[in-house]
Amino acid sequence: MSNLPEYYQERAGEYDAIYAKPERQNDLARLHAALPRLVEGRRVLEIAAGTGYWTRTLATSAATVTATDLNDQPLEVARARQYGPAQVTFQTADAYALTEVPGDFDAVFIGFFWSHILREDVPRFLEGLRSRLNPGTAMIALDNRYVPGSSTPISRTTAAGDTYQERTLTDGRTYEILKNFPTEAQFRTDIGTDLSWTELPYYWLATCDLNP
Secondary structure: OOOHHHHHHHOHHHHHHHHHOHHHHHHHHHHHHHHHHHHOOOEEEEEOOOOOHHHHHHOOOOOEEEEEEOOHHHHHHHHOOOOOOOEEEEEEOOOOOHHHOOOOOOEEEEEOOHHHOOHHHHHHHHHHHHHHOOOOOEEEEEEEOOOOOOOOOEEEEOOOOOEEEEEEOOOOOEEEEEOOOOOHHHHHHHHOOOOEEEEOOOEEEEEEEOOO
């Protein structure tokens, strides 16, 4: 079956296991060290926060974090975690309808959601961000690189360039999930503004001013 929201709702209790892969620990340590510097003292809007794994890291230095997700089930896991010293709040929200999220923000964190945006929907997602956030807002995007032997194999690629994976939950249910792996050149073209790009063996990290 192909249903991204349902997959992540059903996977909430086992999602963080992906961060236990031994070969990814050096990259993860670098990212956990880098993110607090990028959001220090900022009011952060987090898109697709899921179980709050990265929210904990953001909260170590941000002023506030508003963690949003489309699904309630992952946010229930997130609410049970300990955070600080930032003030952390949670809200169920659609990443394409951010006008429903109250608050003032000077940073937006997009962790592992960019890969779940259809190529044709990238302009719509960016327009939503830019219309919701003020000029000078810092955008921080973090996502996976495709690494054979570590990443789930790509099951199919569409004519539009979207790639899919077949994922299996611990109870045996299988889902076909959209999972794109943009190159630096593609991401720069999509954003259309200057940005900083850090490429690690298993992840990439991009930062820019969303509305320069």
